[in-house]
Amino acid sequence: MLKLENVTVKYKDKVVLDNLSLTAESGEIIGLVAPNGTGKTTLFNVISNFLKPNKGNVTFQGNLQYKTERKEISIHKQLATFPDQGDLFEELTGVDHMKLYANMWKGTSKHVKEIYEQLHMEGYVKKKVKTYSLGMRQRLCFAMIAAADTPMMLMDEVMNGLDVANVSLISNHLMKMKQDGKLIFVASHLLSNLDLYADRVLYLKGGDIIHEQTMNKTTDEYIKFELAPEQYKKVAYMLPEDHLYIANHLCCIPISNMDTDEQKEWVVKLAAIKEKELTIGPLGTAEFYEKYYHED
Amino acid sequence: MFWKFTLFETKLLLKNRKSWFVAVFLLVIFALFFMYYSQDEPVSLKDKKRAETNTSYAVFEYLDLQRHDLPEVAEVYNYHTQIQSLLGMQLWYIGNGDDSDQYIENGLEINKLRLTVHELGNDGIPEHLIVTKEDILKEDALLHYIKDNNLPIESDSFATNHYITNALAMISGLLFLVIVLISGNEMLIYEQRHQSVMKGFPLSFMSKIYSKIMIYFTHVYSFLLLGFLVGSIYVANKFQASEFSFPVLVYKNENFIALSTGQYLFYIFLGFGLVILLLLSLSILLNMLFKNAFANILIGLGFFILPDIATAAGIHAPFLHPIKYIDMYKVLSGDLATTLGNGSIDYWNAMATLGIITLVLIGIIYAVNKFAYQRVPKNVPLEKAF
Numbered sequence A: 001m002l003k004l005e006n007v008t009v010k011y012k013d014k015v016v017l018d019n020l021s022l023t024a025e026s027g028e029i030i031g032l033v034a035p036n037g038t039g040k041t042t043l044f045n046v047i048s049n050f051l052k053p054n055k056g057n058v059t060f061q062g063n064l065q066y067k068t069e070r071k072e073i074s075i076h077k078q079l080a081t082f083p084d085q086g087d088l089f090e091e092l093t094g095v096d097h098m099k100l101y102a103n104m105w106k107g108t109s110k111h112v113k114e115i116y117e118q119l120h121m122e123g124y125v126k127k128k129v130k131t132y133s134l135g136m137r138q139r140l141c142f143a144m145i146a147a148a149d150t151p152m153m154l155m156d157e158v159m160n161g162l163d164v165a166n167v168s169l170i171s172n173h174l175m176k177m178k179q180d181g182k183l184i185f186v187a188s189h190l191l192s193n194l195d196l197y198a199d200r201v202l203y204l205k206g207g208d209i210i211h212e213q214t215m216n217k218t219t220d221e222y223i224k225f226e227l228a229p230e231q232y233k234k235v236a237y238m239l240p241e242d243h244l245y246i247a248n249h250l251c252c253i254p255i256s257n258m259d260t261d262e263q264k265e266w267v268v269k270l271a272a273i274k275e276k277e278l279t280i281g282p283l284g285t286a287e288f289y290e291k292y293y294h295e296d
Numbered sequence B: 001m002f003w004k005f006t007l008f009e010t011k012l013l014l015k016n017r018k019s020w021f022v023a024v025f026l027l028v029i030f031a032l033f034f035m036y037y038s039q040d041e042p043v044s045l046k047d048k049k050r051a052e053t054n055t056s057y058a059v060f061e062y063l064d065l066q067r068h069d070l071p072e073v074a075e076v077y078n079y080h081t082q083i084q085s086l087l088g089m090q091l092w093y094i095g096n097g098d099d100s101d102q103y104i105e106n107g108l109e110i111n112k113l114r115l116t117v118h119e120l121g122n123d124g125i126p127e128h129l130i131v132t133k134e135d136i137l138k139e140d141a142l143l144h145y146i147k148d149n150n151l152p153i154e155s156d157s158f159a160t161n162h163y164i165t166n167a168l169a170m171i172s173g174l175l176f177l178v179i180v181l182i183s184g185n186e187m188l189i190y191e192q193r194h195q196s197v198m199k200g201f202p203l204s205f206m207s208k209i210y211s212k213i214m215i216y217f218t219h220v221y222s223f224l225l226l227g228f229l230v231g232s233i234y235v236a237n238k239f240q241a242s243e244f245s246f247p248v249l250v251y252k253n254e255n256f257i258a259l260s261t262g263q264y265l266f267y268i269f270l271g272f273g274l275v276i277l278l279l280l281s282l283s284i285l286l287n288m289l290f291k292n293a294f295a296n297i298l299i300g301l302g303f304f305i306l307p308d309i310a311t312a313a314g315i316h317a318p319f320l321h322p323i324k325y326i327d328m329y330k331v332l333s334g335d336l337a338t339t340l341g342n343g344s345i346d347y348w349n350a351m352a353t354l355g356i357i358t359l360v361l362i363g364i365i366y367a368v369n370k371f372a373y374q375r376v377p378k379n380v381p382l383e384k385a386f
Helices: A040-047 A069-076 A094-106 A112-118 A134-148 A164-179 A191-197 A229-238 A260-273 A285-293 B002-015 B017-037 B045-065 B071-094 B100-119 B133-148 B156-171 B174-184 B205-239 B261-290 B293-312 B318-326 B328-333 B335-340 B347-374
Strands: A002-011 A014-024 A029-033 A055-060 A079-081 A152-156 A183-187 A200-205 A208-214 A222-226 A244-246 A250-254 A278-281 B247-252 B255-260
Touching: A002 A040, A014 A040, A014 A055, A014 A208, A029 A164, A029 A191, A029 A285, A040 A055, A040 A152, A040 A183, A069 B347, A079 A134, A094 A112, A094 A134, A094 B002, A112 A134, A134 A152, A134 A164, A164 A183, A164 A191, A191 A285, A200 A285, A208 A285, A222 A260, A229 A260, A244 A285, A250 A285, A260 A278, B002 B205, B017 B156, B017 B174, B017 B205, B045 B071, B071 B100, B100 B133, B133 B247, B133 B255, B156 B174, B156 B205, B156 B247, B156 B261, B156 B328, B174 B205, B174 B261, B174 B293, B205 B261, B205 B347, B247 B261, B247 B328, B247 B347, B255 B261, B261 B293, B261 B318, B261 B328, B261 B347, B293 B318, B318 B328, B318 B335, B318 B347, B328 B335, B328 B347
Parallel strands: A029 A183, A029 A200, A079 A152, A152 A183
Antiparallel strands: A002 A014, A002 A055, A200 A208, A222 A250, A222 A278, A244 A250, B247 B255
16 A cells, blocks of 8 residues: 655755655554654654655555645545644634544545544534543544545554553544554554554654564564563573563563473473563564664 | 634634734724814815915916917917906805806816817916816716715815825835735744644645735734624714715726725625735735745835836836835825836726736745755755645
């Protein structure tokens, strides 16, 4: 559905995206992970043509590219971007905002009520936005993009300012959207939340994707345990060569290539030196994040 | 999609306090002007004719000092004697004589004689006492209209006309320019404050522009008409005269014609409509180029005074004259043709020019937007502004 080829965005000497390529299909949620200022929003701006890259192509559905305004409109009919809550109109109500998105993409606003009921917004959605809290505004932004109901959605910082209950509510809604066959990009700092619904998580660094984590498909398992740097120095010699020591606190030993006896042996050995609990499983988004961005 | 977007833009306009300030200003400006201005009674026809007669006497004093044996002066003297006599008769017909038809006939005769004196070069008459050709043609057109339409030579409806045209003179030009520029100064750039909400709609840029121009046009134009209606009702009630068949003089083809007030209002408001379209298109273009609401007003005003600056600097720049055509009152009254020394500036000439400028502005807006799609980024990526 979407293909990015060799996209480069640079401002004189500062390279934001460097020859980045990726493909994405309908029915996927793709998480985008990187610290602030590393090009997540720029990537979204390139995908939606708010920013014309120095180099590279963005192609939709095999042949649609941003060559003319007419083609841009054809693409934008299938693509909606998540609004910033600071850009909302203070004097308008939540319903006004939702109707705008519903009308602009669906040509009707009949489904707006159903969406705000699903998102439990009935209590405030008809009031002016200026009366909303941070969380209410964020939910409204999500409701707007849900009202647009496009096949592809770009969501930047979608969980910002939401409490636990609302994070769960929006996460469920995202999963429902995925089932409806939508392609959704989610840039988020709520890493463990991405593990819930993302099919893939892309790690962005130095302008390119440095790691692609495919969820629920990985067979790489690790024994994971906390270890202080001083302690690590003492025991490092006895650990397997391919072990990981992430962010100066988490030691991970790969066990996929070990037989059961060997695995048991390591568990016993490590139980003696562990500082807190010891777990077995694949590396999660938070662990990869620490692995790639800890030094930054 | 276009109409849904238009509906949303209308909602934004209605929620915007600035729009309401503009609306209230347009609603009350005419009524306030009439209230203030109607304290001054217009000069009565009798007083006007008396003043004219006195001026004519003064001319005699100058002519008496000249050598009557010179044939040119003698001829002017002769014509002026006839003019003086006819003026006296006119005064009689307004007063005890009470004969409008004769008043008009004498008036038409005076105009003929005055034009002849003009042809003779007004020899012996000092500059400040010469009745201008423009005034003669105006008086002639007025008398012909009264005669053809069988109207009374003096009526309160003339006073109504007087106030109405003065009110339109007040709003036309600079004031109107400022109102429209203020109204439209954020038409496009407000979107920059709500970028992530407004960007990315599946709607062409030009459709958005047409939608915005349509809404702002309707807003300014309807409140202008409404405000004028409120003011006119006030002035018509005050003078108990609301006949729109009385004449207003309009400059046309290097001459003057008299139109009924109704026709005059139709023409001037048609002109205002075109001026609004032009200024809103200009606002959009300035928004695109400078992305600043104040720049819109300052540059718009700068354009308007550009011909004056050029004239003050002694630069002959007739290509700047069309900027002044937005002053519809002066176009219709012929004042603009006189001020700019260009006899060809009449209503339809100005309308055609303003229409062409509007189309050119829309063409430039289209081209600037089109260019954004043709540009290839070099050292920096290109950000889409709207």
